[in-house]
Amino acid sequence: MSTAPEPTQNQILAALPVAADYQRLLPHLEFVELGLGQSLYESGGHLQHVYFPVEGIVSLLYVTQSGNSAELAVVGCEGMIGVSLFMGGETTPNRAVVQSACKAYRLPAHVLKAQFAEGGALQLILLKFTQTLITQISQTAVCNLHHSVDQQLCRWLLLSLDRLPENKLQMTQELIANMLGVRRQGVTQSAGKLEREGLISYSRGLITVRDRPALEKRACECYAVVKRETERLLPHVAPR
Numbered sequence: 242m243s244t245a246p247e248p249t250q251n252q253i254l255a256a257l258p259v260a261a262d263y264q265r266l267l268p269h270l271e272f273v274e275l276g277l278g279q280s281l282y283e284s285g286g287h288l289q290h291v292y293f294p295v296e297g298i299v300s301l302l303y304v305t306q307s308g309n310s311a312e313l314a315v316v317g318c319e320g321m322i323g324v325s326l327f328m329g330g331e332t333t334p335n336r337a338v339v340q341s342a343c344k345a346y347r348l349p350a351h352v353l354k355a356q357f358a359e360g361g362a363l364q365l366i367l368l369k370f371t372q373t374l375i376t377q378i379s380q381t382a383v384c385n386l387h388h389s390v391d392q393q394l395c396r397w398l399l400l401s402l403d404r405l406p407e408n409k410l411q412m413t414q415e416l417i418a419n420m421l422g423v424r425r426q427g428v429t430q431s432a433g434k435l436e437r438e439g440l441i442s443y444s445r446g447l448i449t450v451r452d453r454p455a456l457e458k459r460a461c462e463c464y465a466v467v468k469r470e471t472e473r474l475l476p477h478v479a480p481r
Contacts, residue, residue, distance in 0.1 A: 245272045248346045250295035252319045253366055256475070262362050269352045275299075275343040277411070281322055282337040290347040291323030297343030298404050300420060301378075302336045311385070311422030312397075314377040315340065317404025319471070324371045326350055327357040327364075340412070340420075341405060369474040376470040384463040390427040391434060395460035397421060398441070398450065400467065408450040414443075435459070 248270050249255040249263075257263045270293075275281070281292060284304055292299070298317050304310045313335060316322055322345075325333045357364050377400075384393055397420065401410055414432060418425040432448075435441045440456050442449045450456060457464070 246295045246344055248293065248295070250318060251293040251321075251346065252475075253321055253370060254293055254346075256366055258362050265356060266348065266352070266363075269348055270346040271348075273345055273347050275339045275345060277339055277342050279339045279343075280336060281339070282333050282335070284334055284336050285332055287331055288323050288326045288333060288350050290349055291321055291326055291353050292337075292345045292347045293321050294318050294343055294345040296406075297339065297345075298341040298401055299343060299345075300338050300340040302338060302420075303334070304336050309422070310336070310419055312420040313381055314374055315397075315400050315404060316374070319404065319475070320370050320374065321367065323350070323353075324367070324374060326353060327367060328371065340401070341410065366475070373467075373471045373474055377467045380463045380466050384461060385422060388461045388463065389431075390421070390423050391431045391459065392461040392463075393421050393423070394428060394431045394435070395456050396464045398448070399453075399456060399460055399464045402450060402453070403468070408453065410448045410450075411446055412448060413446045 248267065254263060254266070275297070281299065282288065294316065295318050298315050299322050300312050301314045301316065302310045302312055322337050323333070357367065384396055394417070397417065398410070402408060414428045415425050418428045421428065432441065432443055435456070436443055438455070440450070440452045440459065442451060
């Protein structure tokens with residue numbers, strides 16, 4: 242059997258400046274493997290655990306009463322899933338779904354609340370991460386309203402790639418359309434343009450980025466805003 246990754250592969254846990262802060266959490270951290278499409282939280286559900294990803298991506302989605310969904314943010318090894326727990330709520334209005342097969346450490350909700358209430362390094366890092374998450378959610382709303390599907394797709398690809406070790410992403414165009422809240426035809430057309438220009442290749446649900454600098458130039462300012470804010474607030478946990 243393969244050895245489980247260290248909890249410190251999550252950059253929030255790795256950024257704790259005092260060994261004692263990390264050691265207080267360590268006995269309560271449980272390693273879990275999360276499959277593609279697995280739901281960690283449903284809208285309105287009570288939070289029993291928070292998750293610190295060490296590999297893969299989790300999407301935060303808003304789901305309408307009719308069943309339509311749109312992605313609000315993506316979280317990988319730079320962050321944590323379940324911020325509403327320490328922001329004063331026991332439930333979340335969003336859905337958290339595994340976008341790319343994920344490995345994580347989960348922590349019981351009551352342990353996080355107790356440690357957060359003590360203040361100190363963990364509280365400060367989590368609050369800064371929450372600010373970066375708010376920035377990403379806000380920028381996603383602006384992007385979806387004012388920018389083209391081409392630009393939205395570039396932003397989404399770049400944010401996803403920042404949280405993966407390779408330049409490849411397993412994702413169908415239909416799922417991307419659901420994430421962006423647009424028609425599949427629009428994603429197909431945009432992906433086709435990027436492929437013809439040599440920025441990406443796409444085959445059987447596998448997207449490979451061939452020219453990242455060109456992809457960044459094609460993206461709107463939304464990607465740069467999110468990345469800059471993460472690097473400003475969390476220089477030790479910012480994605481690559």
